Amino acid sequence: MAEGTFNFDETRYIFPSEINLFSVPDLTNTYTSQEFIDFRPATLNLNSGGSIDFVLPPTINSFTSLRETRLHTRLRILAEDGSFLDSEDVVAPTNWPACTLFEGCQIFLNQTLVTSSGGLDYGYRSIISALVDKHRFQRDTELQLGLYEEDSAGYMQDFTTGQTAFMRRWSYFAKSEPVTVIGPITDDLAEQNRLILSNTEIVLKFHPARAAFCLNSASEEKYKVEFLDCFLRVCRKVVQPAILVGISNALDISPAMYPYMKTKFRKFIVQRGLYSFSQDLLYDGTLPSYIVISFVTAKSYSGQQDLNPYDFIPAGVSAITLYINDKPVTPGFKMTYDGSDFLRSDFTDGLESLYRVTSGDQESELPSSYCQIRRDTYTRGYCLYLVKFNDSGKFLPVQPHANLKINVEFRTPPEENLQLLLYARFPSLLTIDKTRRVTV
Numbered sequence: 144m145a146e147g148t149f150n151f152d153e154t155r156y157i158f159p160s161e162i163n164l165f166s167v168p169d170l171t172n173t174y175t176s177q178e179f180i181d182f183r184p185a186t187l188n189l190n191s192g193g194s195i196d197f198v199l200p201p202t203i204n205s206f207t208s209l210r211e212t213r214l215h216t217r218l219r220i221l222a223e224d225g226s227f228l229d230s231e232d233v234v235a236p237t238n239w240p241a242c243t244l245f246e247g248c249q250i251f252l253n254q255t256l257v258t259s260s261g262g263l264d265y266g267y268r269s270i271i272s273a274l275v276d277k278h279r280f281q282r283d284t285e286l287q288l289g290l291y292e293e294d295s296a297g298y299m300q301d302f303t304t305g306q307t308a309f310m311r312r313w314s315y316f317a318k319s320e321p322v323t324v325i326g327p328i329t330d331d332l333a334e335q336n337r338l339i340l341s342n343t344e345i346v347l348k349f350h351p352a353r354a355a356f357c358l359n360s361a362s363e364e365k366y367k368v369e370f371l372d373c374f375l376r377v378c379r380k381v382v383q384p385a386i387l388v389g390i391s392n393a394l395d396i397s398p399a400m401y402p403y404m405k406t407k408f409r410k411f412i413v414q415r416g417l418y419s420f421s422q423d424l425l426y427d428g429t430l431p432s433y434i435v436i437s438f439v440t441a442k443s444y445s446g447q448q449d450l451n452p453y454d455f456i457p458a459g460v461s462a463i464t465l466y467i468n469d470k471p472v473t474p475g476f477k478m479t480y481d482g483s484d485f486l487r488s489d490f491t492d493g494l495e496s497l498y499r500v501t502s503g504d505q506e507s508e509l510p511s512s513y514c515q516i517r518r519d520t521y522t523r524g525y526c527l528y529l530v531k532f533n534d535s536g537k538f539l540p541v542q543p544h545a546n547l548k549i550n551v552e553f554r555t556p557p558e559e560n561l562q563l564l565l566y567a568r569f570p571s572l573l574t575i576d577k578t579r580r581v582t583v
Contacts, residue, residue, distance in 0.1 A: 206338035241289025241326025296520035356446035
């Protein structure tokens with residue numbers, strides 16, 4: 144064949160689906176039934192301040208889908224002394240209370256801790272993932288079940304009529320009305336789609352957030368959350384006996400494998416008055432698939448009723464550069480920010496980075512209609528930067544030993560302390576062998 148020509152003999156001809164009239168869809172007979180079972184918490188007092196625990200006992204022939212399991216929470220907001228609110232009490236939970244009511248989540252398989260988020264990580268990872276990398280949350284209905292109301296850009300710290308999303312959430316909770324919210328488990332193991340083996344005990348612990356962190360109000364009065372009910376609606380799939388035998392035989396040869404994306408959430412204080420900030424060895428010499436960078440004020444991160452903790456601010460940043468073994472990662476981020484006019488600010492480097500992400504077990508190209516962040520909202524509460532290091536796709540890449548370093552430069556030094564938040568995702572693997580021994 145001459146150089147530069149194309150060999151059509153190697154081409155495979157296909158028919159468009161609308162004219163492919165003689166093919167039969169693939170059939171599956173793996174499951175005999177699918178059940179959704181409600182599990183009540185083992186915790187007797189939901190308002191004790193401790194974790195809310197759920198114990199899912201082992202089953203003989205059914206497998207558990209944590210990805211399709213949902214947490215149902217019924218709650219109301221009371222004054223700090225336990226009295227009901229009146230019409231003058233304007234207070235509401237932070238965005239997506241189905242998830243942000245909790246500051247941490249732990250998952251145990253056969254008494255082995257496999258994933259854990261805590262120290263406010265759970266709320267931040269829930270909001271960040273909903274904004275940038277959750278293709279499974281594209282359905283508005285699912286987000287609305289958890290009262291996901293995207294905060295009004297430019298009014299993130301306004302808890303009056305100017306903040307329409309806040310007022311919509313308040314309308315549900317006004318005068319201490321009970322409200323039910325439903326949300327997914329936004330923890331690493333619950334994001335992968337493989338079913339947990341039968342005969343495996345699953346324990347989930349949800350740690351409620353402090354009222355100062357999960358409630359917002361401009362009032363000087365103090366409020367609290369009262370949990371009225373809480374249960375897990377667990378998806379379990381009953382497998383055909385022949386399939387069970389085949390799985391049992393396969394476990395004689397190899398353990399069941401669960402590839403998933405592991406989240407590591409780090410935070411650093413950036414002192415006010417500095418023109419630059421630098422930190423190396425971000426992740427103990429390992430390189431994530433991608434990392435999301437954001438800034439919030441230290442006060443809002445610590446939890447104050449009159450501050451929205453999910454207000455991701457530009458913070459006067461002029462440049463962000465990441466280094467791998469002292470070599471800069473390109474492209475970096477160069478920004479100009481006019482605090483008085485967001486239309487004159489140029490943060491297109493950061494916004495562009497949000498439209499190509501790796502989510503869960505597949506690479507997801509998110510068109511703008513699916514991304515929660517737009518050009519006119521980016522610098523007014525949704526300022527996130529995403530850096531992708533490798534295309535993990537559906538395989539586990541070899542993890543190189545690398546010193547990951549970040550350097551941030553400010554156009555003007557911050558007037559108050561900032562919290563630098565780093566949300567990084569790493570490909571990981573969990574295994575369960577025939578004896579149900581779990582290895583992470």
